[in-house]
Amino acid sequence: MKYFPFIFAFFLSSLLFADSNLINLKLDQAKMEIRNKNYFKSIILLNTILTELNEKQQAQLSSFFPEAFSNYTLKKNPYHLGDDLTQTQSLQVLSTKQFISSNDETVDVNLVFDDPSIKEFIRIIETPSLVSNLENTQVVTFANKYKGLEKYFDIEKYYECNIILNNQTLLNIVANGVEDRSFINEFLEQVNLEKIDKFISLKNQ
Helix, strand or coil: CCHHHHHHHHHHHHHHHHHHHHHHHHHHHHHHHHHCCCHHHHHHHHHHHHHHHHHHHHHHHHHCCCCCCCCEEECCCCCCCCCCCCCCCCCCEEEEEEEEEEECCEEEEEEEECCCHHHHHHHHHHHHHHHHHHCCEEEEEEECCCEEEEEEEHHHHEEEEEEEEECCEEEEEEEECCCCCCHHHHHHCCCHHHHHHHHHHHCCC
C-alpha cells in the first residue's frame, strides 16, 4: 500500500492530461467548423468548451473558500454565472457564493476581476478625505496587507465590504440581517486572501 499515493497521483495526472486533450480536440474541431463556415456547429463547440473551462475554474476557486463558518453554511449553486445578471453579477465575476445562517442571515461573496469599479474603490481608499465624507464607511485592513472599504448600517443590518486584492481583483462581501460585523473576521479566518491574490495574478501573467 506504500505505493498508493504515487499511483493515485499518477492516475489523477493522467485524467487531467486526458481532459486537457479532449478540450484541445474540441477546439480543433471548432476551428475546422469555422474554416468550413459551419458557424452554428462552431458556436455549439465553443460554448461547450467555455462551460467546461468555467467548471474547472470554479473548482479551483472553490478550494480557497470554506463550506461553512460559525453558524453559516454554503448554499450549493445559489445561481449560475451567465444567468440573468444582478447588480453583483456580471461577466467580471469570477466566482460567487452564498452562505446562510441558522437565523436566515445571508452572506454573499463575489470574486470580481477587471471591473471598472476596482479603480474607483482604490481611489477612495487612498484618499482619506473622500472616506470621511461617506456615511457609516471606513477603510479596514485584512491579513495585515489587504485594504478594504467597509460599510455597515446598524438599523438595516446591512454590511458590505470590498477588499482590494490587487489592481485587477477585489473580493466583494455583502451581508443581510447581521447583528454586527464580527462575522467578517470569522469568515476571513478561513479564507487565504494571499493565495487567491497569487492564484489570480499567476493566471493573468
